[in-house]
Amino acid sequence: MKAVVVRAAGDYAVEELTIDPPKEGELKIRMKAAGICHTDLSLIDGRLPLPLPCVVGHEGAGVVEEVGEGVTRFAVGDHVVLSYIPACGHCNSCHNHRPHLCSSGQPTGKMLDNTARVHRDGEDLNVMQFLGCMAEYAVIPQTSAVRIDKDIPFDRAALVGCAVMTGVGAAINTAKLEPGSSVVVFGCGGIGLSIIQGARLAGANQIIAIDLADNKLEMARNFGATHTINSTEDSPPEKILELTGEGADYAFEAVGVPALMQQAHQVIRRGGTVVIVGISALTDEVSFNALNLAMSAKTIKGCIYGDANPPVDFPRLLDLYKAGKLNLDDMVTRTYSIDESPQAFEDLKNNANARGVIVFP
Ligand SMILES: [Zn+2]
Ligand SMILES: [Zn+2]
Structure with missing residues (x-):
């Protein structure tokens, strides 16, 4: 099968690999779509320290091709969206209704039994997040799959596996936005645009989007932003104060830049909440004024995967899509073949798309 493989920082290519049949509790998925994510x-x-060589891809949808021993919840032919955190169902986090923090979900590059399914000439390859779905096939834990209706296009469905779940979930599950809230979103990539959609769905009154690129701000308005700020032209803190009076109720950082996290904390009102969604480099640190932390009574929340409970949240998001309330159609700006993946990553770096998606025939 063809797959996108990273061998060293900056060194990646489409390679020809072999893949084993699924073992106990696993599914083999024929991939139909894989989103291109900043992660x-x-x-x-090399910003994300996972063992190499590694098959990339953690946002995908496809068809169950083969089921391993003991699989009862899925059948060959089922359409599924992949979740990048397999929830074991019996750790402390799973029992506490926080499956996105499942202790079995820490990525090792291997499968849950610590062995590899993907190989090249006898060499074992790692896979990203138990998936490695930027490939024609993926073998995954059954706990990483959520069945979906067969009438949903795969390229739309795939986005629910990362960007849309993370963004809409950050607004609705993590921040629990109230109707009428004022919201600031730093960064209008796939996740930032999804936060804007989540804020719109939650009934936010003001949704202020910030980015460096005018095309991204135009997309932000299309997804529900009421105001936009190009930070190369205007100073966000001043503008936000002007728009909100005493600061926003909520700010979301969806870039992963420490200076923007500080700015997000600065632009919310006293008692407001900042949600950190952006993924920084391992070595990045961020500091806040110590006296102000207490006196401002602001809340800082970290957010991974939009506090997702995939078996509940994925179908709910896709129902919103079918009802015309969640716009996934405009999220897919462009599709690519797997051989075009270098172009897809170039376009990601150049902010060309809301989301680019690799599709498989
Ligand atoms: Zn992602
Ligand atoms: Zn668990």
Whole structure:
């Protein structure tokens, strides 16, 4: 099968690999669509420390091709969206209704039994997040799959596996936005645009989007932003104060830049909440004024995967899509073949797309 493989920081290519049949509790998926996410790029450029060589891809949808021993919840032919955190169902986090923090979900590059399914000439390859779905096939834990209706296009469905779940979930599950809230979103990539959609769905009154690129701000308005700020032209803190009076109720940082996290904390009102969604480099640190932390009574929340409970949240998001309330159609700006993946990553770096998606025939 063809797959996108990273061998060293900055060194990646489409390679021809072999893949084993699924073992107990696993599914083999024929991939139909894989979204291009900044986290894939972080793995490619060495910011995300996962063992190499590694098959990238953690946002995907496809068809169950084969089921391993003991699989009862899925059948060959099922359409599924992949979740990048397999929830075991019996750790402390799973029992506490926080499956996105499942202790079995820490990526090792291997499968849950610590062995590899993907190989090249006898060499074992790692896979990103138990998936490695930027490939024609993926063998995954059954706990990483969520069945979906067969009438949903795969390229739309795939986005629910990362960007849309993370962004809409950050607004609705993590921040629990109230109707009428004022919201600031730093960064209008796939996740930032999804936060804007989540804020719109939650009934936010003001949704202020910030980015460096005018085309991204135009997309932000299309997804529900009421105001936009190009930070190369205007100073966000001043503008936000002007728009909100005493600061926003909520700010979301969706870039992964410490200075923007500080700015997000600065632009919310006293008692407001900042949600950190952006993925920074391992070595990045951020500091806040110590006296102000107490006196401002602001809340800082970290957010991974939009506090997702995939078996509940994925179908709910896709129902919103079918009802015309969640716009996934405009999220897919462009599709690529797997051989065009270098172009897809170039376009990601150049902010060309809301989301680019690799599709498989
Ligand atoms: Zn992602
Ligand atoms: Zn668990």
